[in-house]
Amino acid sequence: MSIADFGVDIVVQGYPGKAVCHGGLGWSTIALIRAPGRLAMVDCGAFGMRKTLQERLKERGLGPKYVTDLLLTHSHYDHSVNWTLFRHARIVIGKTEMDWAIEEPWGETVVPELYVRELRNWKTAVEVEEGEEIFPNMTAWLAPGHTPGCLVFVLRGVERDIIFTGDAAKNRAELVSGTTDMTYDASVSAASIAKMWEFWKARPGNIVVPGHDLPMILEDGKPRYLGKREAAIQMWNGNDMETTTRIELAAV
Numbered sequence: 001m002s003i004a005d006f007g008v009d010i011v012v013q014g015y016p017g018k019a020v021c022h023g024g025l026g027w028s029t030i031a032l033i034r035a036p037g038r039l040a041m042v043d044c045g046a047f048g049m050r051k052t053l054q055e056r057l058k059e060r061g062l063g064p065k066y067v068t069d070l071l072l073t074h075s076h077y078d079h080s081v082n083w084t085l086f087r088h089a090r091i092v093i094g095k096t097e098m099d100w101a102i103e104e105p106w107g108e109t110v111v112p113e114l115y116v117r118e119l120r121n122w123k124t125a126v127e128v129e130e131g132e133e134i135f136p137n138m139t140a141w142l143a144p145g146h147t148p149g150c151l152v153f154v155l156r157g158v159e160r161d162i163i164f165t166g167d168a169a170k171n172r173a174e175l176v177s178g179t180t181d182m183t184y185d186a187s188v189s190a191a192s193i194a195k196m197w198e199f200w201k202a203r204p205g206n207i208v209v210p211g212h213d214l215p216m217i218l219e220d221g222k223p224r225y226l227g228k229r230e231a232a233i234q235m236w237n238g239n240d241m242e243t244t245t246r247i248e249l250a251a252v
Contacts, residue, residue, distance in 0.1 A: 003207065003215070003226075006157055007034035011041075011056045012049060014212035015231050016171035017249065024110070026078030027231070028211055031164065032060075032067075033155065035136045040069040041089075042153060042164050043211070044082040053082065064088075069135055073166025073211065074150045075101035077112040083119060091119065092134050095127035096142065097149025143168035143196065145189025146182060152196060160205035162215075168192045171213035172223055 002009050014029030026046040030053060033040040039062070045053055057063055070086045072093040073079055083091055102120055104111045119125050128134055130142040134153065143152040146167040153164040167182070168189070169175045175193060183189040200206050200218060207226065209215045216223040231249035238244075 003162065006155060006162055008032070008155070008162060009034075009060070010209070010215065010227070011060075012045060012053060013214060013227075013230060014171075014210060015229075015249070016173065016210075016213045024078070028078045028167075029164075029209060029213070031209060032062075033135065033138070038068045038136070039066055040071055040135050040138075041067050041086065042071050042209075043073055043079040043166065044070060044086060046078040046081055050082055050085070053085070071134055071138075071153060072097075072151075073153070073164065073168075074147045075112075075116055076110045076147070076167065077115075078110070079166065079211065080119075081112045081115050083115065087122065087124070089124060091122065091125045092128055092140075093119070093125065094140065094142065094149040094151045095129055096144075097147060097151070098127050100148045141195070141199075143192035145180060145185060145192045146170075148184070150192070152192075152199070154199055160203050160207065161199065162207045162209060163196060163199045164209045165196055165211060167211040169196055169208075170211045172210070172216060172225075175208065175210065175216075175223065 009032040011032055012030040015027035019025050028045055030045050031042040064085045067086050067089045070089045070091045074097050101111045101116045106113045128140055132140055134140050137156045139154050140151045143150050150166055150168040152168055155162040174180045178190050178193050180189040200208050207215050207217050214229055215226040229250045233247045235245050
């Protein structure tokens with residue numbers, strides 16, 4: 001979907017779910033932001049999204065080389081591992097996040113160890129502090145809980161803002177309940193979600209883009225989805241390659 005007045009395009013929809021028997025789905029939100037002479041991408045997905053991401057860019061007449069700024073909300077693999085597709089771009093990540101991620105034990109977490117190690121020393125990588133403007137009219141704010149250095153990005157418009165929450169608030173359920181899945185401290189995450197609500201309520205019409213869900217707007221103080229969810233699994237469940245079963249996951 002496109003949020004035309006901002007030049008924002010949701011290239012890959014995030015999905016608010018987990019696989020029951022095979023670990024995390026890692027279906028995270030990827031967005032493009034256009035500015036004069038620049039094109040930013042917010043997060044870049046997991047390995048499983050790599051082909052889809054390239055195809056979606058091609059549909060828009062773009063390719064990885066057109067992205068000038070890659071803005072990472074945090075270091076987990078499903079949001080960061082494809083940074084190598086955009087290695088020419090200015091790659092933004094929080095300093096607090098990088099300091100933490102680089103010390104995570106290898107083989108035990110969802111931090112992609114070798115990719116983080118390379119990124120720390122990459123020539124186009126930029127480690128930012130809270131309150132820095134990371135892209136025209138866009139500011140990074142610290143929102144710890146999911147990781148110690150999770151960033152929320154606030155894109156300021158003329159009449160309304162867009163808040164990219166990353167996994168500080170992965171989905172509608174976390175925003176509404178104030179409770180989170182996958183946090184190192186529930187109270188820290190709750191405080192970060194309260195901060196996001198302050199951003200959301202600051203101006204009528206503000207939009208929130210969670211890390212694993214559809215964009216939302218507030219109506220009468222309650223979140224309403226923008227756009228239509230697209231999610232399904234296709235499986236070979238027969239005796240030949242022509243027979244497939246499609247399982248829809250798009251219920252809202």
